[in-house]
Amino acid sequence: MRTYWLFGIVVMLFGCTRGSSSPSSNPTPAASANVASADAGTVELAASSSASATSKAPLGMTSFGLAPPAPATSVAPPGITPADEENVYESALRYMFHHNASMLQQSSRVFCIKFPGNADPPPAFLARFNGNKIPVKPVSACDDVSCNACNVRDKSNGGPGIILRVDAIRWVDANHPVVSGGYNEASMSASGNDYYLERKADGWTVTKDEMRWIS
Secondary structure, eight states: OHHHHHHHHHHHHHHHHHHTSOOOSSOOHHHHHHHHHHHHHHHHHHHHHHHHHHHTSOTTEETTEEOOOOOOBSSOOTTOOHHHHHHHHHHHHHHHHHSOOOSSGGGOSEEEEEBTTTBOOOHHHHGGGTTOSSOEEEGGGEEOOOSTTOBOEETTTOOBEEEEEEEEEEEEETTEEEEEEEEEEETTEEEEEEEEEEEETTEEEEEEEEEEEEO
16 A cells, blocks of 8 residues: 555656656747747838838938939920020130139130030131130130140140030020030140039029039
8 A cells, every 4th residue: 555655656756847847949839920920020110110211301312312413414495496505605615714724724825615526616606705805716726635745726826725615515404504514725634514504684604613524
């Protein structure tokens, strides 16, 4: 009788020991599902926060900084005529007469004008500058820079000059053209600029001069 009683105690103790042993390190399917659900909730929260932050970004901003300016096109807006474009060219060139990075500046003996396509301006256009303090001539009247350490010179008298270029015109809208151009003075003295103009009551005015390169 005592033997059976002791045997029963041993069996009970053995069963308790097995029941209190450490659980396996592998999660149960239910636990895995709970963890996956929590992770999905975290990802969803992060995505929601990111979308909220983007939607609250200040106007005029993009995720990379300031919003880009309105694109310009070489196609003239409706109502813009070739005469309008020549008026824009004239205003840009008159600005360049006094705003360029050349060494000569107002000591230049001649301003040589180059139109898009390396062309001479029409004679009627050049006539607009008759009486200018520094004579204005077509680019063909000047020796262009063709060798190292060479300077632009007037073919008629050898005087030092500056080539002023109108390379292209683009339009943001009918009142805001952008003229690409610059100056050439020597093999290592030239620039490329964008001149932003605006239509005013008395004509076209340069409102911004942005240098793109210089040598």
